[in-house]
Amino acid sequence: MFLKKILLAGLVFCSFVMYGQDYFPANDGVKSKNENYTVFTNATIHTSPTETIKNGTLVVQDGKVVRVGKSVSVPANAITVDLSGKHIYPSFIDMYTNFGIKKPKRAGGGGRGSQYDNTREGYYWNDHIRSEVQGIDDFEYSSKDAKAYIEAGFAVVATHQHDGIARGTGALIALNSEGNTANRVLDQNIAQYFSFDKSNTSRQSYPTSKMGAMSLMRQLHHDLDWYEKGNVNTKDLSLEALTRNKSLPQFFEGDDVYDAIRIDGIGDQFGLNYVIVAGGNEYKRIADIKKLNRTFILPLDFPNAYDVEDPYAAAYIDLADMRHWNQAPTNPKQFETNGIPFALTTFKLKSPKEFKGQLMKAIKHGLSKEKALAALTTVPAQLLGKSNEIGSLKSGAWANFMITSGELFEAKTKLYEHWVQGQKTVVKDMNTVDIDGTYTMRMAGTSYTLAVKNSTGGKAGFILKDGDDDIKSEGKYANGWVNLTFPGRGNKFVRLVGQVINDRFTGKAVLPNGDEESVSAARVAAEDDKKGKDKKKDDDKAPVIMSMTYPNIAFGFEQQPNQEDILIKNATVWTNEADGVLENTDVLIKDGKISKVGKNLSAGRARVIDGTGKHVTSGIIDEHSHIAAFAINEAGHNSTAEVRMSDVINPDDSDIYRNLAGGVTSIQLLHGSANPIGGQSAVMKLKWGASIDEMLLEDKKFIKFALGENVKQSNWQSFSRFPQTRMGVEQVFVDYFTRAKEYEAQKNSGKPYRFDEEMETVVDILNEERYISCHSYVQSEINMLMKVADRFNFRINTFTHILEGYKVADKMAAHGVGGSTFSDWWAYKYEVNDAIPYNAAIMHNAGVVVAINSDDGEMSRRLNQEAGKIVKYGGISEEDAWKMVTLNPAKLLHLDDRTGSIKVGKDGDVVVWSDHPLSIKAKAEQTIIEGTVYFDINRDLQLRKDVKAEKSKLIEMMLAEKKKGLKTQPAKSKEKQRLHCDTTETIH
Incomplete structure (x- = not known):
C-alpha cells in the first residue's frame, strides 16, 4: 500500500508539474512542451497481424501513434527516419508474468505440528485465498529484466504475485526504459488471478491436494454469494476484493490438460469466464479442450531432447516422455487448427531470451506466422480490454513497435530498434553492415x-x-x-x-x-557456406512427429475403439447366476449389452471369438483401488467430505491398461485414510483411452471413512490434529453427524443458509443417498462405527480391509454391512497383527457379502488369483470365491443391476480367459467393456514391438539433435509411484 500511495502522489504531482510547465515560465527561463514528431518512412508496416502497408509512413508524437498509412504527409517539425527495406511490427504483450514483483517471504515454523487455522484477522478463513493482494504494491521496475523482455520483442507485460490459490490482481506495465513508475503503469488492476498452488506465506495445512484446492475454490464462491447477499456481519477483505474485481479478466493457471478441464468445471458451475494458463500438453486431448470453449494462454517451455548416447540410461526413459519432447512443439498448432483462441507467454521459461527460439520451433511445427503475431499482440490486447492502446499500430495507440531487418519470424531477421511509449531502445545498430x-x-x-x-x-x-x-x-x-x-x-x-x-x-x-x-x-x-547451407536445408525439413494415441502413451489406441456386436462361441461360461457354470456355451453382446446366453447362437454380423477351451466370466470389479489418480489423500482436515476423487482422475495411468490385462473392468477409486471422514469416491469403468466423463459412473455415490492408526496419525509424527486417539475418532463422527442434522434442519426451514459442500455430503450420508466404505481393522472400532450409524439411523455400506471382521461377522450381518478384505495380508503394521487368512470365509459363512479387494496397483491385476486363495482358506466353493471379485463387489457398489454376472440385459463387461479363471495359469485374452474390446492379448504382443520400434526412432532423432549442438537433458528413470491409502502429496 505504501508504494501505491507514492504512485498516486506521484501522478498528482506529475499532473501539477505538467500544468505548470504548459502555462507558466520556469525559474530558469521559458520552457515549452516538446511537440516535435518522429516520422518513419518507406517501411513495410504491419499495423496488425492481418494488415500490412508497403512503403508506409508512421508518425509518432508524445509516445503515441498519430498517423499511419501509405500517403501520409510529413509534419514540418519532424525528425524523419528512412527505413527503406525494413519492417515495422507492433510490439508484443505478455499477459502472464511476475515482472518486478518481489517474491513473498516463506512462512517460518515447522516441526511435527501442522497449522489448521488461518493467521489473519479480517480475511477469509483460509490463508491461501489472497484475493485482496494487489501486485502493484510489490512492484519495483527492473531495468535488467525489462531489457531482456524488450530484446525479445515485448513492450508491455501484465504482472502479478505468483503466490496462493486466489492471488489478487496484477498491473499492466509498459517497459519504457526512459520512463518512471507513473507513466509505465498503464493499469494498476488489470486482471484477477487464480491457481491450484498454496501460498508460501502461510503454513495452513488445508488444502494438501489438488482436489482440496478445487473444493476450496468451490466453497469460496458459495461463501462469496452468501457474503454478497449481506448475510455476514463482519467485513471480510478477501471476499470484498473478489466482489470488487469481478468485472476484471479472470486468469487461472493450470499445470496440464486435466487442470484445464478442472478449471472449466469450476467456471461452468459459477458462471466464470476464466482464461486458462495452459500446461503445455493439451495436444494430448485437444478435442476435449475444444469442447471447453475457453481462451488459453500458452507457455512455450518445450522440453529439450534427452541425452540418449548411453543405451542403458536411454532404456529407462518412458515413451510418454520421449513423445512429449517430440510432440509438445505442436501444441500451439493444435490450438490453431482446432480454432481455440490463445495468446502466447514467456511464462515457465528461464528468461525471455529463450522465447524467440521456442517460438520459431512452434512455427516450424506448424503454427502460422499470422496466428503467432496475433497471439502476441491483438489477442492479449483484446483479452485485457486494451485494444485501443496496445497490440496494434493505430492512431491514438501507444507507440510500441519494433524495427526489423525483414519479416519478423524469419531465422535471419534482426531486431534493430524497439520503441516503447515513443522511447527508443537500440538492440542492434541498423546502420551496421553485415560483413560475415x-x-x-x-x-x-x-x-x-x-x-x-x-x-x-x-x-x-x-x-x-x-x-x-x-x-x-x-x-x-x-x-x-x-x-x-x-x-x-x-x-x-x-x-x-x-x-x-x-x-x-x-x-x-x-x-x-x-x-x-x-x-x-x-x-x-x-x-551460410556449404556447411551452413546443409544446415539450412536440414532446418527447413518438416519435423517428423510421432502419431498420437489414446491415451498418448505406450499401448494406447491409434483410434478410439468402437463398440461392436460380439459373439463368443463354445466357451465355459461362469454366469454367477442360478445357472452356475455352463459348458460349451455362447455369449452374444449386442449394443453394449448381453443379448443372449445359450448354445449354437447365430452370429449375424457380430464379431466372432472362438471360446473353445476358454473360460468366459463377467469382468472383475475392484472395490478398493487407488490406480488412475493424481492424488489419494486430502490430509488438511479431519473431515474432507467435500473433496471428490473425480476431480483427480488420471485417465492416462498405465495401471488402467495393466488392470484390463488382469481382467478388471470396474473399480471404486477411493480416497485415502488420512482422516476419519475422507473424500467422495469415483466409481468408474476402465475404458482405456476414453475421457474422464466416459469412464465415470456419476450416479454411484460413495465416500471413504477410516478408523485406526492412520486417522489418529500414529505413524505420521504429527501431534497437533484432533483426533489423536481411537476415542477421538468416534467423537469426530458424532460431531459431524450432529452438525449435519442441524445444517439440514436450517436448510429445510426455509430460512437463508450458507451452502456448505462438506455438510451437504454428510447430510447425504444420513439420508442414505451416499454410501460409506470404511477403512477398518480393529473389532472395537468396527463395532463403534456401526453403533454410531444406528444412533443416527443409517447403515454402513462396506467395511474395507476389515481384517478382524471374523471377530464381528455376526454383528456385521445383523447390521447389513458388507466386507471387502484382503485374501492373506497380515502383520504389516500393529493393528493387523490379529489378521488371519480365513477371514473372508468366516464372514461369508456368517452371511456377510464379501469381496476381495486390492488397495494396490500390482495386486489389482491378479485379483483372480487372490480369489483362488479363498478356496484354499476356508473351503469356499469356486463359484462363491469367484463372486468375491465380480458379483459381490458389484453388490457393494450397487452395480449388480448392471454388471457382476453374465445375464441378459446386463452390461457387456466380460473377460475371455485362456484357462480356469482362478488358476495362476489363466491369462485374460480379451477384456470387453460394454461391447468394446479394451484389451486383446494378440494386439498387446504387437504393441510391444511397436513401442520398441518407436523408441528407437525417437532415440535416433534425439541423437541427431545432440549432434547439431542443441541442448539436451540427462536421461533419467521416472519410477512409477504406487498410490496407497496412506499416500499423501503436498501441493506447492
Missing part, C-alpha cells in the same frame, strides 16, 4: 584467408589463416571499419584496416617496416 563471410587476400607476398563472424551481433569474431595454419590475431569491427593486427612473417606485426563495400574488402595493410600496401579481396563465401 570468408575473404581471400594477399599481403606482403603471403596469401591469407579471413573469416568474419557475428559482425552485426555487437562483437565480431575474426579467424585469420595462412594456408591451414591459424594465426593469432586481434581485431574489431565498428562504424563499418575493420581493424586487424596479426604477426606476419618473421613474427613482426601487420596492421590491416579497411571496409567492406558490395561484398569486397578494400583497405590497406601497414607492414612491419612501415610500408603501406593496398588490399582488395572479394567475399568468396558468406556464413
Whole structure:
C-alpha cells in the first residue's frame, strides 16, 4: 500500500508539474512542451497481424501513434527516419508474468505440528485465498529484466504475485526504459488471478491436494454469494476484493490438460469466464479442450531432447516422455487448427531470451506466422480490454513497435530498434553492415584467408589463416571499419584496416617496416557456406512427429475403439447366476449389452471369438483401488467430505491398461485414510483411452471413512490434529453427524443458509443417498462405527480391509454391512497383527457379502488369483470365491443391476480367459467393456514391438539433435509411484 500511495502522489504531482510547465515560465527561463514528431518512412508496416502497408509512413508524437498509412504527409517539425527495406511490427504483450514483483517471504515454523487455522484477522478463513493482494504494491521496475523482455520483442507485460490459490490482481506495465513508475503503469488492476498452488506465506495445512484446492475454490464462491447477499456481519477483505474485481479478466493457471478441464468445471458451475494458463500438453486431448470453449494462454517451455548416447540410461526413459519432447512443439498448432483462441507467454521459461527460439520451433511445427503475431499482440490486447492502446499500430495507440531487418519470424531477421511509449531502445545498430563471410587476400607476398563472424551481433569474431595454419590475431569491427593486427612473417606485426563495400574488402595493410600496401579481396563465401547451407536445408525439413494415441502413451489406441456386436462361441461360461457354470456355451453382446446366453447362437454380423477351451466370466470389479489418480489423500482436515476423487482422475495411468490385462473392468477409486471422514469416491469403468466423463459412473455415490492408526496419525509424527486417539475418532463422527442434522434442519426451514459442500455430503450420508466404505481393522472400532450409524439411523455400506471382521461377522450381518478384505495380508503394521487368512470365509459363512479387494496397483491385476486363495482358506466353493471379485463387489457398489454376472440385459463387461479363471495359469485374452474390446492379448504382443520400434526412432532423432549442438537433458528413470491409502502429496 505504501508504494501505491507514492504512485498516486506521484501522478498528482506529475499532473501539477505538467500544468505548470504548459502555462507558466520556469525559474530558469521559458520552457515549452516538446511537440516535435518522429516520422518513419518507406517501411513495410504491419499495423496488425492481418494488415500490412508497403512503403508506409508512421508518425509518432508524445509516445503515441498519430498517423499511419501509405500517403501520409510529413509534419514540418519532424525528425524523419528512412527505413527503406525494413519492417515495422507492433510490439508484443505478455499477459502472464511476475515482472518486478518481489517474491513473498516463506512462512517460518515447522516441526511435527501442522497449522489448521488461518493467521489473519479480517480475511477469509483460509490463508491461501489472497484475493485482496494487489501486485502493484510489490512492484519495483527492473531495468535488467525489462531489457531482456524488450530484446525479445515485448513492450508491455501484465504482472502479478505468483503466490496462493486466489492471488489478487496484477498491473499492466509498459517497459519504457526512459520512463518512471507513473507513466509505465498503464493499469494498476488489470486482471484477477487464480491457481491450484498454496501460498508460501502461510503454513495452513488445508488444502494438501489438488482436489482440496478445487473444493476450496468451490466453497469460496458459495461463501462469496452468501457474503454478497449481506448475510455476514463482519467485513471480510478477501471476499470484498473478489466482489470488487469481478468485472476484471479472470486468469487461472493450470499445470496440464486435466487442470484445464478442472478449471472449466469450476467456471461452468459459477458462471466464470476464466482464461486458462495452459500446461503445455493439451495436444494430448485437444478435442476435449475444444469442447471447453475457453481462451488459453500458452507457455512455450518445450522440453529439450534427452541425452540418449548411453543405451542403458536411454532404456529407462518412458515413451510418454520421449513423445512429449517430440510432440509438445505442436501444441500451439493444435490450438490453431482446432480454432481455440490463445495468446502466447514467456511464462515457465528461464528468461525471455529463450522465447524467440521456442517460438520459431512452434512455427516450424506448424503454427502460422499470422496466428503467432496475433497471439502476441491483438489477442492479449483484446483479452485485457486494451485494444485501443496496445497490440496494434493505430492512431491514438501507444507507440510500441519494433524495427526489423525483414519479416519478423524469419531465422535471419534482426531486431534493430524497439520503441516503447515513443522511447527508443537500440538492440542492434541498423546502420551496421553485415560483413560475415570468408575473404581471400594477399599481403606482403603471403596469401591469407579471413573469416568474419557475428559482425552485426555487437562483437565480431575474426579467424585469420595462412594456408591451414591459424594465426593469432586481434581485431574489431565498428562504424563499418575493420581493424586487424596479426604477426606476419618473421613474427613482426601487420596492421590491416579497411571496409567492406558490395561484398569486397578494400583497405590497406601497414607492414612491419612501415610500408603501406593496398588490399582488395572479394567475399568468396558468406556464413551460410556449404556447411551452413546443409544446415539450412536440414532446418527447413518438416519435423517428423510421432502419431498420437489414446491415451498418448505406450499401448494406447491409434483410434478410439468402437463398440461392436460380439459373439463368443463354445466357451465355459461362469454366469454367477442360478445357472452356475455352463459348458460349451455362447455369449452374444449386442449394443453394449448381453443379448443372449445359450448354445449354437447365430452370429449375424457380430464379431466372432472362438471360446473353445476358454473360460468366459463377467469382468472383475475392484472395490478398493487407488490406480488412475493424481492424488489419494486430502490430509488438511479431519473431515474432507467435500473433496471428490473425480476431480483427480488420471485417465492416462498405465495401471488402467495393466488392470484390463488382469481382467478388471470396474473399480471404486477411493480416497485415502488420512482422516476419519475422507473424500467422495469415483466409481468408474476402465475404458482405456476414453475421457474422464466416459469412464465415470456419476450416479454411484460413495465416500471413504477410516478408523485406526492412520486417522489418529500414529505413524505420521504429527501431534497437533484432533483426533489423536481411537476415542477421538468416534467423537469426530458424532460431531459431524450432529452438525449435519442441524445444517439440514436450517436448510429445510426455509430460512437463508450458507451452502456448505462438506455438510451437504454428510447430510447425504444420513439420508442414505451416499454410501460409506470404511477403512477398518480393529473389532472395537468396527463395532463403534456401526453403533454410531444406528444412533443416527443409517447403515454402513462396506467395511474395507476389515481384517478382524471374523471377530464381528455376526454383528456385521445383523447390521447389513458388507466386507471387502484382503485374501492373506497380515502383520504389516500393529493393528493387523490379529489378521488371519480365513477371514473372508468366516464372514461369508456368517452371511456377510464379501469381496476381495486390492488397495494396490500390482495386486489389482491378479485379483483372480487372490480369489483362488479363498478356496484354499476356508473351503469356499469356486463359484462363491469367484463372486468375491465380480458379483459381490458389484453388490457393494450397487452395480449388480448392471454388471457382476453374465445375464441378459446386463452390461457387456466380460473377460475371455485362456484357462480356469482362478488358476495362476489363466491369462485374460480379451477384456470387453460394454461391447468394446479394451484389451486383446494378440494386439498387446504387437504393441510391444511397436513401442520398441518407436523408441528407437525417437532415440535416433534425439541423437541427431545432440549432434547439431542443441541442448539436451540427462536421461533419467521416472519410477512409477504406487498410490496407497496412506499416500499423501503436498501441493506447492
